[in-house]
Amino acid sequence: MFDSRHLRTFHAVVDKGSFSAAARELGYTQPAVSQQMRALERTAGTPLFTRVGRVLKPTDAGHMLFRHAVDILSSLSAAEEQIATVRRLRSGRVRLCTFPSAGATIIPAAVARLAEEHPGIRVELVETEPPDSLCALRRGECDVTLAFDYRPGPAEPPEETADDLVTVPLLDDRVVVVLPRGHPLRRRHRVHLADLAEERWIAGCSHCRGHFVRACADAGFEPDIAFTTDDNLAVQSLVAAGAGVAFMPGLVLSCLRHPGVAGRPVEPAAHRRVTAYTLREYERIPATRLLLRVLEETSRRLARDGCEGTSGVVGLAPPAAAPPPSR
Structure with a gap:
């Protein structure tokens, strides 16, 4: 040789x-x-x-x-x-997997910043809901994935993948109840979940639906789920038509709001945590490390603007007592 x-x-x-x-x-x-x-x-x-x-x-x-x-x-x-x-971050490629509402809010702002500051970095985007998105990361089909979870306690990846992953908490997304414009509870600033026990419901994706059913059980009732669809616009259209009410993350309403519905925070408060994940070996790649940082900073700005009421973002906040990213 x-x-x-x-x-x-x-x-x-x-x-x-x-x-x-x-x-x-x-x-x-x-x-x-x-x-x-x-x-x-x-x-x-x-x-x-x-x-x-x-x-x-x-x-x-x-x-x-x-x-x-x-x-x-x-x-x-x-x-x-x-x-x-x-x-030197003049070129590179990052494959990013995300779920729809993050793809319509966090991702565009992050990609726009990357394009301005590092035009040679190419972001390839695919859309997958968790937990499938985490499986795609483990299979090497993407470099970074955004996922959410509803479990109590600090945000963390599934136990079977925790040792392999770098986790970067992005934001807490408060769940709201979506009501028709003419609904009497629309006049309240917050709606107690138990007050909706007699309503018909439109349920979303299976991951969100499981959390919703548990929340109703904790409030003392079993929801009457009349319709089920993964399409967020279809959910809102059904609510606007008077077919029922719905549980929906605030991030969805921040990017997609039917004129015939109103979102109100629900009590007891419910949140979903949005987190970015990458494999530890991928974080060593400069473009991947850069994207994680930009996602974190973009989410912090969205949460801050949402809290200040300057951008119309509903129910967003920085991760509650967020620990340092698991790196």
Whole structure:
């Protein structure tokens, strides 16, 4: 196996015509150049130079190796330059998996900032709901995934994946009840879940529906689920038509609101935690690390604007007592 350092020195020797001239070009001593050329000839198994008087000439094998050395060194130089552009965040690719409401709120702002500050970074976006999105990350189908969970206590990934993942808490998304515009409880600033025990309900995705059913059980009733759909606009349209009421994360209403509905915080308060995940080995990649930071800062700004009421974002807040990202 040829050593690239020896090939560089060999190229300089042939190009400059002598060991001493190559040494001056490379900043080496002449004995160091001679030693490298002897090592290269041992690797090649044949002489690479002949000397006629003071003239140093490549042998046939030397000429052949020189032609290949030019291509090899050119390829190595191109590879070094390309890797440098990735390291300096001039280029790179990150595959991002997200769920729909984050894809309509957090992601556009984050991608716009990346495009402005690092136009060479390419973000490829796919949409998958948790827990499938975490499985996609483990299968290597994406580099970063956004997911949510409703479990009590601090946000954390599923136990079976916790050791493999870096977790970055993004925001707490307060769940609201979606009511028709003419509903009498619309006049309240907050709605107690128990006051909706007699209502018909429109349920969403299975992950959200499981949390909703548990919340109703804690409030002392079993909900009458009249319709089930994963389509957030369809849920709101059914509510607007008077077909029922719905549980919905505030992040959804911040990007998609039917004019015929109103969202009100529900008591007891319910939240879903939005978290970014990547594999520990992926976090070492500069573009992935950059995207995590931008997602974190974008979410913090969305939460702050939501709390200040400046952007129409419903029920967003920084992660409650958020620990430092698990890195």
